[in-house]
Amino acid sequence: MLLQLISSSLGWLRDQATAKAQDALLSALAAGPIPQHIAFIMDGNRRYARSKGMQVKQGHTDGFYTLRKMLEVCIKLNVRCVSAYVFSIENFKRSPGEVTALMDLAEEKLHELCQKGDILDQYGIRLVVVGHKDMLPERVLAAAEKAENLTRMNNRAVLNLCMPYTSRDEMTSAVQATIQSHLENDDESAITPQEIDAHLMTSLAGSPPLDILVRTSGVKRLSDYLLWQCSEDTQLQFSSTYWPNFGLWDFVPIILDFQRKVWAQNSTL
Amino acid sequence: MSWLAPVTLAFLHALYRLVLVFKYIFRSREEPRPIAAERSKVPQHLAFILVPNPEAGDEDNEQYMLNSVEKVAGWCRMAGISRLTVYDREGVLAKCSLELRERLLAPSKSEEVEESPVECDIRYPLTPPPSDDAESRPLSPHSGISIPKLSVTTIRYPSNTSKPKRRASIGRAAIKRRRAPQHSQKPQEPLLTVYIASYQSSKSAIAAAASAFLQDIRRNGNGRSAPAKPSLPSIQELNAVLEGEHGFPSPELMIVHRRPRVGQLRSPAELWGFPPWQTRLTEIHWERYAPTAPFWRTSRSSEISSSLDETEFRRALDEYDSAEMRVGT
Numbered sequence: 001m002l003l004q005l006i007s008s009s010l011g012w013l014r015d016q017a018t019a020k021a022q023d024a025l026l027s028a029l030a031a032g033p034i035p036q037h038i039a040f041i042m043d044g045n046r047r048y049a050r051s052k053g054m055q056v057k058q059g060h061t062d063g064f065y066t067l068r069k070m071l072e073v074c075i076k077l078n079v080r081c082v083s084a085y086v087f088s089i090e091n092f093k094r095s096p097g098e099v100t101a102l103m104d105l106a107e108e109k110l111h112e113l114c115q116k117g118d119i120l121d122q123y124g125i126r127l128v129v130v131g132h133k134d135m136l137p138e139r140v141l142a143a144a145e146k147a148e149n150l151t152r153m154n155n156r157a158v159l160n161l162c163m164p165y166t167s168r169d170e171m172t173s174a175v176q177a178t179i180q181s182h183l184e185n186d187d188e189s190a191i192t193p194q195e196i197d198a199h200l201m202t203s204l205a206g207s208p209p210l211d212i213l214v215r216t217s218g219v220k221r222l223s224d225y226l227l228w229q230c231s232e233d234t235q236l237q238f239s240s241t242y243w244p245n246f247g248l249w250d251f252v253p254i255i256l257d258f259q260r261k262v263w264a265q266n267s268t269l
Numbered sequence: 270m271s272w273l274a275p276v277t278l279a280f281l282h283a284l285y286r287l288v289l290v291f292k293y294i295f296r297s298r299e300e301p302r303p304i305a306a307e308r309s310k311v312p313q314h315l316a317f318i319l320v321p322n323p324e325a326g327d328e329d330n331e332q333y334m335l336n337s338v339e340k341v342a343g344w345c346r347m348a349g350i351s352r353l354t355v356y357d358r359e360g361v362l363a364k365c366s367l368e369l370r371e372r373l374l375a376p377s378k379s380e381e382v383e384e385s386p387v388e389c390d391i392r393y394p395l396t397p398p399p400s401d402d403a404e405s406r407p408l409s410p411h412s413g414i415s416i417p418k419l420s421v422t423t424i425r426y427p428s429n430t431s432k433p434k435r436r437a438s439i440g441r442a443a444i445k446r447r448r449a450p451q452h453s454q455k456p457q458e459p460l461l462t463v464y465i466a467s468y469q470s471s472k473s474a475i476a477a478a479a480s481a482f483l484q485d486i487r488r489n490g491n492g493r494s495a496p497a498k499p500s501l502p503s504i505q506e507l508n509a510v511l512e513g514e515h516g517f518p519s520p521e522l523m524i525v526h527r528r529p530r531v532g533q534l535r536s537p538a539e540l541w542g543f544p545p546w547q548t549r550l551t552e553i554h555w556e557r558y559a560p561t562a563p564f565w566r567t568s569r570s571s572e573i574s575s576s577l578d579e580t581e582f583r584r585a586l587d588e589y590d591s592a593e594m595r596v597g598t
Contacts, residue, residue: 024277027274028273028274028277028278028281029278029281030274031274031275031277031278032275032278167545167549168504168507168508168546168549169504171475171507171545171546172502172503172504172507175475175478175479175482175501175502175507176501176502178479179479179482179483179486179499179501179502180499180501182483183483183486183487183499190476190477190480191476191477191479191480191483192476193472193473193475193476195476196472196475196476196479197472219592219593220552220553220554220588220592221550221551221552221553221592222548222549222550222551222553223549223550224549224550227545227546227548227549228472228545230540230545231471231472231540231542231543231544231545231548232471232539232540232541232542233539234539234540235537235538235539236537236538236539236540236553237537238538238553252281253285254537256281256282256285257536257537259282260282260536261536268323
């Protein structure tokens with residue numbers, strides 16, 4: 001029993017020391033230039049699950065906890081906006097069982113996220129669901145709207161959950177809205193890229209320009225995600241780690257690369 | 270203690286720089302397969318983003334770009350890639366499109382005088398001129414379809430072959446042929462179509478397409494007033510314009526090539542304003558480590574390559590071949 005007590009005490013001390021060291025590292029990073037907007041393509045949940053002999057559903061659940069962990073890291077770094085590719089419109093092609101499991105997970109975690117004391121409340125994060133929301137099941141849409149309403153007044157940071165989303169759908173919606181606006185205002189001038197930009201779902205959610213896009217699992221494609229937003233002045237970081245395994249040590253070089261870019265740009269001005 | 274964080278950060282960056290130098294020195298030097306090697310997947314459309322060296326002169330960068338595009342076009346033909354999009358943000362290639370067309374056509378002109386070993390004897394007509402950088406105008410008074418200014422120049426040229434093939438789609442006056450026996454017919458080699466794009470072909474092109482749709486809606490609504498229920502463009506309609514005759518289709522593979530700079534260590538990929546609509550499913554390749562020497566070498570131009578290295582092209586093809594393709598599933 002004494003041994004158990006010593007072991008658990010040492011474990012607690014180790015966890016505390018690790019947490020303190022991580023906070024110190026984040027404080028050091030925050031002393032330099034920090035990206036305003038980071039996006040994640042959370043790829044590799046299923047391959048992660050298969051590699052560990054788990055069910056795919058567990059892979060997605062572990063992926064959600066990684067998103068929470070990375071969101072907390074970003075907040076401590078003073079990142080203003082985090083966007084995550086939760087569900088693509090193309091993902092509806094997956095097996096009905098997996099789609100239902102993903103929708104169940106989305107509903108459950110949306111409720112969990114906006115609980116009192118949970119991460120959104122703790123850090124003052126406004127949640128926005130970005131995408132073709134009318135494609136969501138009624139229960140998920142209700143959970144999304146509830147989460148958005150509960151966090152509407154939070155202003156420290158924004159979390160964009162892109163679901164169900166594709167960038168071409170977003171760009172087309174922005175083009176449609178811009179055309180509609182010109183017709184309603186009887187505006188004969190030519191449509192500009194700035195007008196389309198202002199009608200993008202991410203812009204309407206108040207997101208700043210995208211600085212870094214991270215895709216995990218080794219895939220080097222954008223897969224119809226934030227194509228307009230990352231076409232210029234955005235660093236694309238492709239990590240070979242599966243998303244549920246993605247952590248601070250994968251993320252630190254990404255922040256260092258960003259800071260090197262900003263300093264290089266400032267030195268040429 | 271407010272000094273501790275910046276000092277720690279400086280130490281982190283110094284350590285990171287050492288790691289990058291270490292990784293550069295010990296980077297993988299595995300030789301990629303030859304261009305014409307057997308691969309399970311070869312892209313039909315390659316995009317090539319060229320980023321100039323800001324420390325080099327404009328003319329130097331221009332020649333580097335032209336040399337690189339000429340080489341890549343030749344490699345594409347060897348690899349069986351039938352479409353090539355070349356992009357540079359500032360539009361240097363677009364301004365040099367005539368010179369580029371001559372460089373790309375030069376090999377095929379010399380082949381036209383080669384003796385054909387097969388029984389078909391074909392004279393190719395002149396290559397069509399590049400498509401116009403057209404202002405927005407209707408195709409016809411009655412079609413109601415405006416042509417948006419997408420700022421893409423298209424060059425099509427004959428295949429690099431010593432065995433000319435039948436091309437029934439070309440003007441018949443220029444063709445003289447004899448029918449060959451069935452067993453000696455060889456499969457057609459593809460044309461190479463080169464699309465030249467710049468920043469003007471990017472978000473501005475989407476805005477131009479939107480303006481064209483707006484004009485059509487107004488025209489269909491008989492003048493300035495908006496129709497009661499305007500037919501707004503769908504994804505498919507927007508795609509038909511942006512990837513259509515005056516635009517360019519989505520590439521399957523993209524090579525982002527930054528002209529090497531002395532002292533350049535690893536940097537993440539960026540798209541430099543490449544047209545966003547067309548990058549939906551594109552595999553992105555870039556060389557993490559610059560081929561030239563790092564900071565301890567002097568920056569004499571004679572030590573720096575005059576164009577893209579073939580190894581980079583071959584490595585991109587190998588990477589594409591090994592990539593797993595899943596569309597949503």
